[in-house]
Amino acid sequence: MQVQFHDTFDSSYFTNRYKENFGLSPISFSEFNTVVRFAIIDIKKFSSFEQEIDKFIANSNPSINVNYNTDIKFIKRFDFVSTDKIVKYQDFYEHVIINLVESIDIFNYVINPVEQRLLEYLTERGYNFYSDLNIGCIEILNASQDIVIQIADNFDIIQSINSLLAGIVRPNRFNIPERTFGFNIANPDENLPIIGIIDTGISNQNPLAPLIISDPNFDLTRTSTVIDNANHGTAVGALAALGTRLIPSHLGDFVADARLLPIKILDSGIGAISELEIIRLIRDAYEMYGVQIYTLTICYTGYKKYNDIISEYAYALDVLSYELNILIFISVANNKELMTSVGLTGGVVTYPNHFEDENSNLCSPSESMNNITIGAVADNLENNTLNRVSPPGVVPAIYSRTFHIDWNHPSMNKTRVNKKLFKPDVCNYGGDYNPRLDPSNTGMKIISSTLGTFYDRDAGTSLSTPLTANLAAKLIKRYPSLADNMQTIKALIINSAYCPNREDLFNLPITKQSHVLGNGVPNEEECEVSSSDRITFILEDEISPGYIKSFPIHFPEYLLDLNRKGVLTVQATMCFKFKPVKNDQLTYCPIQIAFGLFKNKPLEEYELDENGAHKLENEKPISIGINNNKAEYFTFGQSWSQDYYFKAKMLSNSQKINFTLSKDILRQEGGTLKIALNCKLHKMLTPVEAQHQNIPHKFSLVITFKENSVKNINTGRLLQRNAEY
DSSP: OEEEESSOOOHHHHHHHHHHHHOEEEEEEETTTTEEEEEEOOHHHHHHHHHHHHHHHHOSOTTTSOOSOGGGGGEEEEEOOOHHHHBOOSSOOSOEEEEEOOOGGGIIIIIHHHHHHHHHHHHHTTOOEEEETTTTEEEESSOOHHHHHHHHHHOTTEEEEEEOOEEOOOSOOOOBOOSOOOEEESOTTSOOOEEEEEESOOOOSSTTGGGBOOOGGGBSSSSOTTOOTTSOHHHHHHHHHHTTTTSSOOOEEEOOSOEEEEEEOOSSSEEOOOHHHHHHHHHHHHHHHOOOEEEEOOEESSBOOTTOOOOHHHHHHHHHHHHSSOEEEEEOOOOHHHHHHHHTTOOOOOTTGGGGSGGGBOBTTTTOSSSEEEEEESOOSSSOTTSSSSOSSSOBOTTOOBOOOOTTOTTOOTTTOOTTOOSOSEEEEOOOOOTTSOGGGSSEEEEOOSTTTOEEEEOSHHHHHHHHHHHHHHHHHHOGGGGGOHHHHHHHHHHHOBOOOOTTTOOOSSOOTHHHHTTOBOOHHHHHOOBTTEEEEEEEEEEOTTOEEEEEEEOOGGGGGSSSSEEEEEEEEEEOOOOOOTTBTTTSSOEEEEEEEEOSOOSSOBOBOTTSOBOEETTEEOBOSSTTSOGGGTOSSOOOSSOOOSSSOOOOSEEEEEEEEEHHHHHHTTTEEEEEEEEEEOTTOOHHHHHHHOSOEEEEEEEEEEEOOBTTBOOSOGGGSOOOO
16 A cells, blocks of 8 residues: 655654554655555554544544544555556556565565566566566566556556666767768777777777677677667767767877777667666676776666656666676766757757756666766867857756756755755766757767768767766776776766856756756866876775764965965865665665864864863763764864755765865864764664664765965965875
């Protein structure tokens, strides 16, 4: 049955009460945990639930005459879960994904035997399907609508059934007449990082051929990984391996940053894909070739509804990235309807108001949290930036998509909104177009797989995504040890990103600037190297729930002699991966790790009286350190990177802070400050989940200190003395 509550259902408190009193065990949470689906695990106890409901209904004055279980008052409405609530799709395709119920309480005597019978049922009828019961998923590749309804009606372990289609979305292709590719790979034999291109194959009929690892085991289409009939994966591969080196001039010998493993999942512009087979191929690529970087630019065509929970596909990718040391660069997909109306018919769009429409929301699986999500900004990387439909400046491309969470939900208030939680993580250049101008001078230049065409012009997040993956390859190529923790790569890219304030555009009710631009566009130079006036350093460690850590940073004394108030700009980003909690929107990320740069206080110290005993306040020792103290006593500006006090809050595993460090603070603290990190379990985890998550969690913290210039002049002395910690 499904219950809608007046407010958030606190699973840490109410789960056992509902089991003991009503025979109901929660199996999924949505709408910020105000809607809960329950399994009936005890028929006798469930009859008492019905009795309590009847008492409440029959009570003429329930607020005074309390003759019922008061937990009933919290319920707004309830329904039994019928087939129409299980079936989630609007348009039916042959590819069907079945999400199964997960519940320890009924696994042995209900879920396990019914799962086995469902698999037997599909086998007996000759359906082509894949299953992974560890993540509770079955995919049917040749389903009929009748069989879907039959399964929903008869197998009572079905959480949801979706029918989905994946595809490539582009506005149009603008051919560029060229006689030859005009370039060669200068380092084909170099030992380079490998990028897995999960796409439509990569043509080897071009100079990329020496970089391509051709393995027929990575082809789900039974065609060939080095044939690109969709004219898509080849362009993605070229941008991933070469970055922007072919723009604007493609003539000459170019140094590649990566080799390419084509993982072919489509052979045309649209079709069904197998999530479970993609997961298998990623595992195989990691185990066979050591691939740690992947691009995934083929998303589902349907956008996510406002406040939808994490999809099964994104969940599976998050589990995969938690288990393996990999990072998948996922595009937010493109707004197909918008690209069609503007690109082909010259339709009019009011920018940026179109981002307020639900159909501009991102597509699955780009809501994945352990991986990195990429949007697009409007620029063609040539002297044709005005040849576009988007406004001038660093702005989201008109086709890019937005975060699907609307913080205006009735259950939300200021304490529950998390401004650190958003997608995309970053944007990159994806090109733009103007249908009224010469097509040879619009869109981003890309390599083509069509024989005789050589180059095209195009636009889309399929271009911005491999450009960002190329930056990851450059980092590992330059610093191979960074590959030991791919969350560090993610943190470095996010930390280098810059986003100008565009309040003139994003004063919208739902869509915030970060919901479209994320943290901004990565700066390649700042991501890869330090300089004489800019230092970036990395802190990799682990922390357990209930603990706090600190690390001192000693700053050079010359900063105190500079003739300026704000001596340094601080930019810091922390990323970590987690084991997600399935079917629970609020506790999907079950771990809180926050960080900050604070005064030079001890981590743990308490005020003493003249006898050396702890001074007490409300029977607790008075802290004068960072731990157990009020933030106002150890902060000098910004507090913790993520605030987590109230229970009902979605948490983020990627946080960034920016601020200016003043000379006065450095002087007051003797030239030393403290980096501190704290870790907590999500307060709404059940005791069982809390036990599973109560383990050390690795984190990657990237911090950049940049000397503030005076009249564009710096001292060039910052790098002469590295930070000590």
